[in-house]
Amino acid sequence: MQAQCIKKLSLRDGVMAGVPIFIGYFPIAMAFGILSKTVGISMKDSFLISVFVFGGASQFIALNLLTLGVGIGEIIVTTLLVNFRYFLMSASLATKMTDAIKKWIPVIAFGVTDEIFSIASFKHEEITKEFMLPLQFLGYFSWVTGTVMGYWLGGILPENIKDSMGIALYAMFIAILIPEAKKSKLITFLIGLSGLVNTLLKKLTTLPPGWTLIVSIISISLLGSCLLKEEEVNGDE
Amino acid sequence: MEMNNYILLIVGMMIVTYIPKLIPFFILSKEKIPTKLNKFLKLIPYTALGALLIPDVFYTTPSIPQASILGIGFAAIYVWHKGGIIIPILGSIFVTFIVILVHTG
Secondary structure, three states: OOOOOOOOOOHHHHHHHHHHHHHHHHHHHHHHHHHHHHHOOOHHHHHHHHHHOOOOHHHHHHHHHHHOOOOHHHHHHHHHHHHOHHHHHHHHHHOOOOHHHHHHHHHHHHOOOHHHHHHHHOOOOOOOHHHHHHHHHHHHHHHHHHHHHHHHHOOOOOHHHHHHHOHHHHHHHHHHHHHHHOOOHHHHHHHHHHHHHHHHHHHHOOOOOOHHHHHHHHHHHHHHHHHOOHHHOOOOO | OOHHHHHHHHHHHHHHHHHHHHHHHHHOOOOOOOHHHHHHHHHHHHHHHHHHHOOHHHHOOOOOHHHHHHHHHHHHHHHHHHOOOHHHHHHHHHHHHHHHHHHHO
16 A cells, blocks of 8 residues: 555646646757758658657767768767667666556656656656656657757748757756755755766767766766765655 | 668667667666665766756857856746746747847847
8 A cells, every 4th residue: 555645646747747848849859850951851851860769969969970971870879879878867767666657668768868857857756657658748749849840940940049949958957957956065066066077078088979978977976876875865765 | 861771770770769768677676776776876867967967058059158158047047046947948048049139130
């Protein structure tokens, strides 16, 4: 029997959490559609990439590599490197889920992104499928429709507006992070340190794209797990 | 590039994106995790967001860096005082747009 005091995340919670994701993704997905057109791939291919990959930054990097004339194999390897961080995110998320959700794992795993992962991980309650599926669907729907809209409207939108849309994702990250950072000085320190390490690695090393991120995440999380007392980490009940 | 190649590219990208997302769910579950590993995994959201944000947030408007700085500054100050996600997102786009507009005339 479940303890009465633990509130379960409902479908309504999932939709509420999904709306900001929808709004945050749309301009980024549009930017992807716009860039696809500039690079010269068809609307269908641009659409299919967003439908099947749902891979955020890696999609932009792939377009970039296409314009440089890089081969398919190399693009796929780069995509793997960039997206390897999802391994860490899924591992972290898996610890917040019980067996009840197992049947939906193949779907939920596909819908893991930086932003959806962040929103879900900072929930104190246990993650339910009623919460996760609408959250992910709204993000996915926004990503796919945004791609098509961007491809379609790319020629019409003024340059100024296109340039200013790139900030949306980072504003979302800030909005997720600040309430968490306010709770603990040590957490704030770890967030900042991770950013600093990532910056230094980018400037000083020749790690492939995505790996500065992975090295930062692993090293600072390790450091943090030594410094942190149990009760300071959220969701440990 | 030929159409065939794009299908290959899309399928390849799909596989290498999906596999890292999927595998951990089969290895780990809520029930049985050593405390130390649990702490490490619970810290990942924080360290991941820190590194996703910094330094890339400063490069979203490369020709007019102050535009993205003011945009994200608006989001940070708003969230600090009032919380929320939607207003910070839309507000930061708006602020960034205005700064770009002022600079490009």
